Amino acid sequence: MTKNGHRPKIVVIGGGTGLPVILKSLREKNADITAVVTVADDGGSSGIIRDYVNVVPPGDIRNVLAALSELPEIYLDIFQYRFDTSDRFFAGHAIGNLIIAALAEMKKGVFASVQELSEMMRVDGHVFPVADEPLVLNAEFSDGTFLAGEAEITAARKSIKRVWVTSNEKNEAEMPAAVPEVVEAILGADQIVLGPGSLFTSILPNLVIGNVGKALAETKAEVVYICNIMTQKGETEHFTDADHVRILNAHLGQCFVNTVLVNTAQVPEGYMDKEKYDENLVQVEHDFNGLREQHCRVISSNFLKLKNQGVFHDGNKVVEELMGLVGRPNHELRHREHS
Known part of the structure; x- marks a missing residue:
């Protein structure tokens, strides 16, 4: 809560495992949170469910619901439980994914089902799937070739030039749109946070939807990007x-990212389990001049958390910076060229 007692409206956009880390810490600061989650994931349990049931991929939605839920821990453990690989029929499926898929069928759409599930799970905030239909991620590579599907795009390990999303329905000529609630949340926000998460497959699939990009260009809120700590195989090598910021700005055709949070702490050599976290390659190198050229305010600090031989953002440290920013008048932050 800011000094004047206002509960800041913070919209967090993304997907993947990084998003819940920030949401949990934001919840402790009594922020009015809206999580906007990608619906273009086609991997893992989410992808298998999507292949057999005509619903959006539920994995990222499940993790966000759990992060913002006020249910007792035992209920969340059940919701997040993933069946063992030896269980043949249910192998690898998370119970929460199955619940979301079932509710989406019952309610004839994922958006309504997630709102109902949010009430059932006593979610503190709002969880908005960016669209009410499953979307397909498409990519053009630097060599002029094209691919569709998140898993296929990253597996190609090529330099990605641009991405866009199309409807999963047969009428691909009709460009997908975000649900109105997402646009309203962006326009009414005090702060918009991008990430942390996979640049091309978690963050951009939300931003390249036409009415989302337009809202981000029009919002008076500060747009903060939490830069990844590690480069990612098949995406940001x-x-x-x-x-990272150059790609974000290029996709929206303007320098819309106002502030960038950059980790400067070093990961100890040999610490990370490269088999378990095989997507992470090396630490992201810094180019502060390149960030300033894009009119970004740069906040560099130790945002590193080492856990289970993996490299993560420290949610509490990141959120301390976010809350410090949200308490300042927008006009002090929107127009600047300094770090």
Whole structure:
């Protein structure tokens, strides 16, 4: 809560495992949270369910619901439980994914089902799937070739030039749109947070939807990007922090990212389990001049958390910075070229 007692409206956009880390810490700060979650995931349990049931992929939605839920821990453990690989029929499926898929069928749409499930799970905030239909992620690579599908795009391990989303329905000419609630949340926000998460497969699939990009261009809120700590295989290999922001701005056709949070702490050599976290390659290199050229305010600090031989953002440290920013007048933050 800010000094004047206002409960800040913070919209967090993304997907993947990084998003819940930030949401849990934000919840402790009594922020009015809206989580906007991608519906273009086609991997893991989410992808299998999507292949057999005509619903959006539920995995990221499940993790966000759990992060914002006030249910007792035992209920959340059941919701998050993933069946063992030896269980043949249910192998690898999370119970929450099955519940979301069932509710989406019952309610004839994932958006309504997630709102109902949010009430059932006593969610503190709002969880909005960015669209009410499953979307397909498409990519053009630097060599001029194209691929569709998140898993296929990252498996190609090529340099990605741009991404966009199309409807899963047969009428691909009709461009998908975000649900009105997402646009309203962006326009009414005090702060918009992008990430942390996979640049091309978790963050951009939300932003490249036409009415989302338009709302981000029009919002008076500060747009903060939490830059990834590690480069990611098949997505951001050899990327600097400035490269991440350059790609975001290029997709929306303007410098819309106002502030970038950059981790400067070093991961101890040999710490990370590279088999378990095989998507992570090396630490993102810094290019502060490149960030300033894009009119970004740069906040560099130790945002690193080491856990279970993996590299993560420290949610509490990140949120301390976010809350410090949200308490300042927007006009102090929107127009600047300094770090």
